[in-house]
Amino acid sequence: MSxxxxxxxxxxxxxxxxxxxxxxxxxxxxxxxGHYRFDPVEVDALLKDDTAADVEVAV
Incomplete structure (x- = not known):
């Protein structure tokens, strides 16, 4: 994923x-x-992880 x-x-x-x-x-x-690609499974795991709420969101 991009x-x-x-x-x-x-x-x-x-x-x-x-x-x-x-x-x-x-x-x-x-x-x-030179572009980065992310594993969708890892992204989904981050979303499901309770600690993801602790990650600061840039506005």
Missing amino acids: TRAVARRCGVTDETVRDWRKAGKLSAKRTPG
Whole structure:
């Protein structure tokens, strides 16, 4: 999943997804073009995790 797709699924901004990646909340693979791709299963797990509510949302 792209950064934007994760943001839409989670109801947050692209920047928040980037912050989650940098903080280790989500892991991502980098494409040859330099874009990040996230595993949908990991994204769903983050949404279901109670600690996800503790993640600060950028506005």
